[in-house]
Amino acid sequence: MERDPGLQPERTRLAWRRTTLSGTVAAVLAGRAALAGGGSVGGVVACAVCCFGWLGFLMVAHRRIRGLAGGGGGVPAVMAPRAAAGAVLCTVAMVVCGVVIVVEG
Template sequence: MTGPARDGSRGADLGGGQGGDRGAGGPAETGAERDPGLQPERTRLAWRRTTLSSTVAAVLAAKTTLHGGGSVTGVLVCALCCALWLTFLAIAHRRIRVLAAATGGEGPPALTPRHATAATLCTVALAVCAAALVF
């Protein structure tokens, strides 16, 4: 256990200050800049994860349709799932390209409301179609 130094200073404070307060030496005070490439990278990964999830839902919808005997309704719902998946894939691929192309300090442009709405509707509709095939 360490005590105060002989010259009266407190010594190294490894606890981060009183009560969890970061105090001096935090990222804002030391001049450390954030990496502008991290946020677009996380966003690209999120788009890829969502695309993978929608791919799994579409594949499971196709498997359920084929395994269930292939009724007309099942085939139509499966075709709708595939169309929704392709639409979402196109939107996600476009956004991933925009994020990858963004360089400089400004970052990528914001997702347009039209594309955000389309991606959301495709995701929700794909989930509803896949759930309809299961139940």
């Protein structure tokens, strides 16, 4: 008997897209704050790390969205622990760099 996933995979894909969009906004605002008024070396480095964290999260999210889209009505593949750890690491890096930029500014 084939599983009827309903709209759960679609909701999960949309959640990944919303999270990626909010990360994009946060990275752009962090870059703007770091570079406002000339920017210091620490602010520019924190901005660069924040952007790399955003790119890493974007790659993980895009891979997960594609994995959920190719489900074909069956059970979606479980997210690999390594990918989940990567998403968490990128998110924490973005948060830490954002805090450094705000405190330094």
